[in-house]
Amino acid sequence: MARYALGVEYDGGDFLGWQRLSKPGEPGDETVQQALETALSFVAATQVDTVCAGRTDAGVHGVCNVVHFDTDVQRDVRGWVLGTTSRLPPSISIRWCVPVADDFHARFSAIARRYRYRILNRAVRPALARRYVTWERIPLDVDAMNIAAQALVGEHDFNAFRTVHCQAPHARRDLQSIAFRRDGDEVWMDVRANAFLHHMVRNIVGSLVLVGRGERPPAWIAELLAGRDRTLAGPTAPPTGLSFLGPLYPGLFGLPDEVTA
Template identity: 85%
Template sequence: MRIALGVEYDGGGFLGWQRLSKPGEPGEETVQQALETALSFVANTQVDTICAGRTDAGVHAVCQVVHFDTDVHRDPRGWVLGTTSRLPPAISIRWCVPVADDFHARFSAVARRYRYRILNRAVRPALARQYLTWERLPLDADAMHAAAQALVGEHDFSAFRTVHCQAPHARRDLQEITVVRREDEVIVEVQANAFLHHMVRNIVGSLLLVGRGERPGAWIAELLAGLDRTVAGPTAPPTGLGFLGPRYPARFGLPSEVTA
């Protein structure tokens, strides 16, 4: 039996999603380790998970999707409540759906979506600071949005990938990117078929330079064409980044928030 889960987590206290090859010291846990430990307790046998997209240390997820295979029979409510009861407070199972054997959390996804939140005011935040990046200089969200449209489409995103990225190539189809201001927040949302390591944070880091007026809007298109990470903006902090979730074909019968 193949099971899909929707997982919500605050990544601030974890070393990212991926399970470590060796157990870490106390306080050095990953989200995958915590989730598999809880699932294995409920199943009374080892459970291994595969996720839609790995997140870095400090990055949050509104709806990470994972799947696992098991011969153990539990109803969906049992998987949700039983597993969540064994998880740390920063992780919660939102839903559970039995899926067809050809469903794959990573390879069946047709898109993935991220949101980056920037608090744009003169004074640093006291509330919700673990979910925001603070920028004290005024940002022109309209200029950021206009510049970002050069990234839409299928391109080589080498200028926005980390040197540690292990992807075999840098071509990605960026389907949509928006930058909007909502009072003191500037919000960047990006959807693509897949993302490179640090791709969203590197895009945001460059857009911030445009928003502050330090670079012209046309500079983003120049960066994309130049394929040179060393001349792009700095990597934006992880705290403002949240994985909204992947998107799957409707035939898999998953909740609407992760259905294309």
């Protein structure tokens, strides 16, 4: 058996999230994993199962999610990339394929994961970018959001920022960096952590937007973190503005630079 890693790009707007459904759904109830495994299985002429670095929610996009799969089928990397992409819907493509060692694991070998959240901050709603940004008409104070967000850096219990449906055994995560910046009408948040809880990024954004609007002081974020009470935090931000930039791995695995720490 050989093991391969794939870099997968997708527009999450057409899917019910990454993870395949335990039972077949109605037409249109497709997930990214289902579409990917169907295409890989066609190329391999046998069932192929995948493991991913990050299971994104419905509507969340992937810039370079990483998966691995095992197979005894002989195909060159060009065949895996082009053959699989030719069987995928237009909203998914394979960016690259790399043979990896047996001890590589798309999820457990990752040392960090990175997300970006894009907010269109103007008086008029978006038309062209509506699938990839979240609209906020009230002017945001990016400096206040940056100051507030730094309270989240470090290893903490993030219970205040995870959904009640989160199945993680504990809420401790190491948030390594978080920063906001403005580019014209857009406000971007880039965040990196060893791992994330269910809805953690979107819940953080929902609370920090309240700070940006001036409805809460920057110190409020630290109070939420210490209080560990999700009911006191801000709303969950919409999925449309969120993209999974991808995981990071140690250099020993020989993966492309964009996913190597």
